[in-house]
Amino acid sequence: xxxxxxxxxxxxxxxxxxxxxxxxxxxxxxxxxxxxxxxxxxxxxxxxxxxxxxxxxxxxxxxxxxxxxxxxxxxxxxxxxxxxxxxxxxxxxxxxxxxxxxxxxxxxxxxxxxxxxxxxxxxxxxxxxxxxxxxxxxxxxxxxxxxxxxxxxxxxxxxxxxxxxxxxxxxxxxxxxxxxxxxxxxxxxxxxxxxxxxxxxxxxxxxxxxxxxxxxxxxxxxxxxxxxxxxxxxxxxxxxxxxxxxxxxxxxxxxxxxxxxxxxxxxxxxxxxxxxxxxxxxxxxxxxxxxxxxxxxxxxxxxxxxxxxxxxxxxxxxxxxxxxxxxxxxxxxxxxxxxxxxxxxxxxxxxxxxxxxxxxxxxxxxxxxxxxxxxxxxxxxxxxxxxxxxxxxxxxxxxxxxxxxxxxxxxxxxxxxxxxxxxxxxxxxxxxxxxxxxxxxxxxxxxxxxxxxxxxxxxxxxxxxxxxxxxxxxxxxxxxxxxxxxxxxxxxxxxxxxxxxxxxxxxxxxxxxxxxxxxxxxxxxxxxxxxxxxxxxxxxxxxxxxxxx
Numbered sequence: 001x002x003x004x005x006x007x008x009x010x011x012x013x014x015x016x017x018x019x020x021x022x023x024x025x026x027x028x029x030x031x032x033x034x035x036x037x038x039x040x041x042x043x044x045x046x047x048x049x050x051x052x053x054x055x056x057x058x059x060x061x062x063x064x065x066x067x068x069x070x071x072x073x074x075x076x077x078x079x080x081x082x083x084x085x086x087x088x089x090x091x092x093x094x095x096x097x098x099x100x101x102x103x104x105x106x107x108x109x110x111x112x113x114x115x116x117x118x119x120x121x122x123x124x125x126x127x128x129x130x131x132x133x134x135x136x137x138x139x140x141x142x143x144x145x146x147x148x149x150x151x152x153x154x155x156x157x158x159x160x161x162x163x164x165x166x167x168x169x170x171x172x173x174x175x176x177x178x179x180x181x182x183x184x185x186x187x188x189x190x191x192x193x194x195x196x197x198x199x200x201x202x203x204x205x206x207x208x209x210x211x212x213x214x215x216x217x218x219x220x221x222x223x224x225x226x227x228x229x230x231x232x233x234x235x236x237x238x239x240x241x242x243x244x245x246x247x248x249x250x251x252x253x254x255x256x257x258x259x260x261x262x263x264x265x266x267x268x269x270x271x272x273x274x275x276x277x278x279x280x281x282x283x284x285x286x287x288x289x290x291x292x293x294x295x296x297x298x299x300x301x302x303x304x305x306x307x308x309x310x311x312x313x314x315x316x317x318x319x320x321x322x323x324x325x326x327x328x329x330x331x332x333x334x335x336x337x338x339x340x341x342x343x344x345x346x347x348x349x350x351x352x353x354x355x356x357x358x359x360x361x362x363x364x365x366x367x368x369x370x371x372x373x374x375x376x377x378x379x380x381x382x383x384x385x386x387x388x389x390x391x392x393x394x395x396x397x398x399x400x401x402x403x404x405x406x407x408x409x410x411x412x413x414x415x416x417x418x419x420x421x422x423x424x425x426x427x428x429x430x431x432x433x434x435x436x437x438x439x440x441x442x443x444x445x446x447x448x449x450x451x452x453x454x455x456x457x458x459x460x461x462x463x464x465x466x467x468x469x470x471x472x473x474x475x476x477x478x479x480x481x482x483x484x485x486x487x488x489x490x491x492x493x494x495x496x497x498x499x500x501x502x503x504x505x506x507x508x509x510x511x512x513x514x515x516x517x518x519x520x521x522x523x524x525x526x527x528x529x530x531x532x533x534x535x536x537x538x539x540x541x542x543x544x545x546x547x548x549x
Contacts, residue, residue: 052106058236059229059261060100063220067091067108070195074112074148077193088217090185090196092156094203095222098262101199104222105152108197115149117142121158124177132159132177140184140194148193156198160206178207185215224260226356227253233261237268244284252288255335257353259295267291293336296350298343306346311480313379314339314347317389319476320378321349322490323468324461325371330364338484346389362410365400369457370464372397377461378472401453402446411449419446478503 054071057064073080073087080087093101102118109116117139124132143149153159163175185196198216200206210216225233230253238249256264268283271291275283293300306314318337325331332351339347351371376390409416419438438446465472475493479485482503485493492502 052103052110054107054111056236057100057103057107058232059225060104060222061229063093063104063222066218066220067104071108071112074114074150074193074195077148087195089214090198090216090218092203092211092216092219093197093199093222094201094219096224096260097201098260099222099224100261101222102152102154103261105150105197105199109150109152112148112150114193115143115146116152117149118152118154120154121156121160124159124181125174132173133180136177136180136184143194150195150197152197152199154199156200156210157202157205160198160200160210162205162207178210182209182215224258227257230256230259230264233264234268237265238283241268241272242282244282247283247285247288252292254354255352256292257356263295267295270294293342293350297345297348301341301343304341306341310346311339312476313383313387313389315476315479316378316382316472317375318347318349319472319479320374320376320381320461320465321371322374322475323472324374324377324464325349325351326490326494327464327468328367328370328460330361330367331371333487334490335487336484337479337486337490339479340483345392362404362408365404365410366453366457366460369397369400369453370460372400373454373458374461374465377458377465381462381465381469382472397454397457398450401450401457404453405446405449413449414442414445 054064070087070091093104095101105118106116119139124135139151143151159174159177159181161174161178163178196216203211203219211219231249234249234253256267259267267288268291271283271287274287274290275281278287280287318339322334322337325334332353335350335352337347337349342348372393373390375393376386379386379390404410405414406419409418419442471494475485475490478493478499489502493499
């Protein structure tokens with residue numbers, strides 16, 4: 001029993017020291033945590049001397065008209081208060097990336113002469129609970145001190161997503177930050193001269209409480225510009241840049257449908273860089289055309305080496321797209337055909353619409369499907385073989401045919417119905433809790449309709465190529481030699497003009513050829529027992545070469 005007493009007395013002696021060490025360790029851990037935790041800082045302030053004027057925002061006439069009264073209110077609030085008018089507390093700008101939402105907010109602050117507080121919504125989402133809400137409070141405190149002011153929150157969907165969505169509920173820190181933002185927006189009074197502007201690419205994921213009147217009173221679409229808008233944007237970006245006298249901005253705007261303001265700015269910059277690389281003093285049509293292609297498909301990769309068979313397959317593939325697109329009624333005109341690699345594509349056929357369209361008919365979609373499958377049909381017709389070059393075409397054709405049946409109601413057999421929900425549903429948890437809107441038998445019929453649409457389009461493309469098989473072989477040979485054919489040259493060749501007159505000023509490009517591999521002298525090895533040959537039916541693995549296509 002003596003050892004038991006000794007052990008008990010030892011524990012009693014060391015126990016206070018153990019608790020003291022434990023307390024010191026806890027205090028150290030807490031101190032380190034406070035050191036790691038980021039501090040609550042004020043938002044970045046951009047005052048009215050920002051180099052963005054109202055005239056720098058081009059191609060957004062409707063959005064500028066809606067926002068003009070915000071500038072007038074910040075300049076003369078008394079004119080509105082005398083009439084009892086209340087300017088929206090919050091304005092939501094939504095649209096595709098690169099359309100000028102941030103630029104609009106900066107222009108408003110510059111024109112109104114107000115303080116401009118810009119912050120990304122992702123800066124409010126932190127690991128520590130309550131820190132994002134504290135930053136929201138700090139931001140609006142600074143804005144109230146320096147009113148009139150504009151508070152701009154970019155990428156609002158990072159903090160304003162629908163609460164409770166997703167698997168396992170929502171994020172507590174993000175939801176606390178959103179709740180604080182809702183409280184701050186409700187706490188505005190009429191005479192504070194503070195306007196909140198939010199920008200997002202995904203308005204469909206925002207919380208309904210954030211979009212109700214009284215918070216974001218006005219929602220403005222900042223969409224891709226039309227042809228006239230693209231012309232105005234190009235005029236803004238070519239200021240101070242020397243252009244050739246023959247450059248036509250109206251034609252350039254017509255050749256860039258669907259491009260946003262940021263992409264048009266990148267186009268002009270790429271053309272300027274290319275002109276400097278070529279030693280030119282002005283920017284010409286050729287540089288602008290190459291700038292368009294760089295924005296659409298990426299820069300050329302002329303150093304990529306292809307075998308002659310691959311070049312031939314690529315040329316016939318692209319000519320299949322071009323001929324089917326040219327002879328069908330509802331397709332866009334062919335703008336350029338090239339077998340020069342750009343990005344991940346071995347070749348490309350560019351078709352550009354003649355005007356901006358917002359509706360597409362069933363006939364136009366069927367013709368587009370046939371044009372997508374024209375490359376694969378050409379490979380089957382010429383080589384009696386198919387390659388992996390049509391992988392992207394098949395993917396796009398399948399996606400389009402599925403949308404025609406399940407979203408647009410263009411199936412004659414299934415009728416005008418919508419099957420399922422939006423395939424781009426951002427909340428996975430919400431979809432898991434819902435039942436499918438159609439049976440397994442109906443899903444099988446949908447798959448059969450998709451196959452029927454793709455098969456019909458493939459047969460139409462094959463018929464067009466069989467009918468114009470002579471032009472297919474003739475122009476494909478020219479494309480192999482010159483690598484690129486533009487719209488005018490393509491149409492002249494189709495009309496039977498000789499190659500010498502159409503491509504008189506074109507010099508065939510020199511394509512790099514692979515260097516022959518030198519065989520190394522090997523020392524003789526001792527003889528070994530020969531390996532057993534594979535049994536019939538067994539697969540023997542080997543390396544696939546380019547010439548095996």
